[in-house]
Amino acid sequence: LSEKLQNVFAGLKGKGSLTEADIDTAMREVKLALLEADVNFKVVKEFVASVKEKAMGAEVMSSLTPSQQVIKIVNSELTELMGGVNSKLTYSPSGFTVLMMVGLQGTGKTTTSGKLAAWLKQNGKKPMLCACDIYRPAAIDQLEVVGQSVNTPVFTMRDCKDPVKIAKAARKEAEIKGYDVLIVDTAGRLQIDEELMDELADIKKEIKPHEILLVVDALTGQDAVNAAVGFNEKLGIDGIIMTKMDGDSRGGAALSAKKVTGKPVKFIGMGEKMDALEPFHPERMASRILGMGDILSLIETAEAAYDEEQAKKLEKKLKKNQFTLEDFLEQMGQIKKMGGLGKLMGMMPGMGNAGIKDEDIEKGEKEFRQMEAIICSMTKEERNDPKILNASRRKRIAAGSGQPVSKINNLVKRYEEARKMMKQFSKPGAKLPRMFRGM
Ligand code: GDP
Ligand code: MG
Numbered sequence: 001l002s003e004k005l006q007n008v009f010a011g012l013k014g015k016g017s018l019t020e021a022d023i024d025t026a027m028r029e030v031k032l033a034l035l036e037a038d039v040n041f042k043v044v045k046e047f048v049a050s051v052k053e054k055a056m057g058a059e060v061m062s063s064l065t066p067s068q069q070v071i072k073i074v075n076s077e078l079t080e081l082m083g084g085v086n087s088k089l090t091y092s093p094s095g096f097t098v099l100m101m102v103g104l105q106g107t108g109k110t111t112t113s114g115k116l117a118a119w120l121k122q123n124g125k126k127p128m129l130c131a132c133d134i135y136r137p138a139a140i141d142q143l144e145v146v147g148q149s150v151n152t153p154v155f156t157m158r159d160c161k162d163p164v165k166i167a168k169a170a171r172k173e174a175e176i177k178g179y180d181v182l183i184v185d186t187a188g189r190l191q192i193d194e195e196l197m198d199e200l201a202d203i204k205k206e207i208k209p210h211e212i213l214l215v216v217d218a219l220t221g222q223d224a225v226n227a228a229v230g231f232n233e234k235l236g237i238d239g240i241i242m243t244k245m246d247g248d249s250r251g252g253a254a255l256s257a258k259k260v261t262g263k264p265v266k267f268i269g270m271g272e273k274m275d276a277l278e279p280f281h282p283e284r285m286a287s288r289i290l291g292m293g294d295i296l297s298l299i300e301t302a303e304a305a306y307d308e309e310q311a312k313k314l315e316k317k318l319k320k321n322q323f324t325l326e327d328f329l330e331q332m333g334q335i336k337k338m339g340g341l342g343k344l345m346g347m348m349p350g351m352g353n354a355g356i357k358d359e360d361i362e363k364g365e366k367e368f369r370q371m372e373a374i375i376c377s378m379t380k381e382e383r384n385d386p387k388i389l390n391a392s393r394r395k396r397i398a399a400g401s402g403q404p405v406s407k408i409n410n411l412v413k414r415y416e417e418a419r420k421m422m423k424q425f426s427k428p429g430a431k432l433p434r435m436f437r438g439m
Pocket of ligand 1: 104105106107108110188215243244246269270271272
């Protein structure tokens with residue numbers, strides 16, 4: 001596939017904007033890749049149409065061919081589609097969280113319950129498991145074995161034939177004994193049926209889970225998607241756990257399930273062992289679904305080269321003392337692209353990841369948006385020469401961007417600081433430290 005694409009566009013790098021023909025050629029390959037990955041046909045059709053719209057007229061980076069540019073757009077759209085909010089477990093603010101595992105038979109509910117307990121323990125939680133699958137006698141034994149292997153107590157009521165009662169009693173016990181997460185393993189069926197849905201709805205009503213996690217088997221492709229739709233309509237789910245991703249599935253079901261239910265994939269199962277559970281990474285899944293690892297890494301390299309080119313331009317500007325507010329904004333945008341200052345710091349030796357929280361990253365994003373709004377409200381003259389920003393100009397910009405004047409003052413101050421810092425590095429002979437060059 002990649003070779004075919006490379007050949008078609010060999011030598012056609014950086015040729016301006018994407019045309020409809022460029023997009024169609026690349027999209028044919030993308031469509032095939034998606035269908036091969038078992039992405040739902042309707043989802044593919046919709047996705048291709050929306051990407052096409054976004055890609056039309058997009059600029060082709062100087063180091064990429066048009067089809068690589070299209071695939072770059074496809075990849076980031078796929079990532080976006082599967083990402084988004086709520087992809088993490090939400091814990092109850094009360095400090096006691098109930099997770100209810102649901103799904104068809106054999107998808108991996110019981111195994112995943114154990115894996116989740118292990119994962120929670122690793123993340124400083126104190127979980128308890130609860131066996132609510134009363135239909136197969138071996139099901140309770142299985143959860144007990146699983147519980148033992150991850151050192152987590154399992155609540156059972158072997159003589160009770162009422163899963164609602166069991167779940168209720170488990171909840172009470174877990175709270176009294178000071179556990180902070182209760183994982184309720186439930187029964188499955190081969191297919192969605194009313195009886196099962198009623199039972200699950202009754203458990204839900206009684207124990208009010210904070211998250212209902214649907215376990216689906218990636219290898220079943222379209223069946224997994226149908227299960228997601230059914231469970232979400234009849235019961236309401238909060239997230240999806242996709243198991244058996246260690247098999248040969250490309251994981252297209254993950255994309256379809258998210259797209260048709262709007263509910264995020266939160267974890268993937270990567271094997272039968274108790275440590276084979278990973279939080280979901282949309283970007284990894286996107287490249288798995290596309291199956292274009294080679295092209296994607298090629299694009300990454302090209303992008304890095306592009307950034308280098310930008311950095312050189314910036315250095316030149318600095319040397320001529322022409323670092324404008326627009327350059328400043330672009331610089332901040334680059335930092336954001338690289339995953340925020342937090343991530344950048346995390347990559348530096350000795351800094352570790354300590355103290356960098358998602359909230360910080362979100363805060364950074366918001367700040368960036370505000371800065372962008374402010375700079376957009378300036379005239380070209382002002383952007384190029386912020387020294388002319390007197391009080392009345394600042395007031396006008398504040399009104400235009402919907403930000404208080406203090407934010408504008410703050411922005412100008414930060415710009416000045418950045419300019420000073422960059423000027424230091426632009427003295428004859430000095431080079432920007434490697435770390436700042438991509439900025
Ligand atoms: P349940 O009926 O939904 O409770 O499913 P089980 O937890 O009993 O799992 C059914 C089978 O799938 C078992 O043999 C598990 O070992 C296997 N299984 C579960 N998750 C995974 C996974 O992520 N990868 C692989 N390879 N097997 C898994
Ligand atoms: Mg089970």
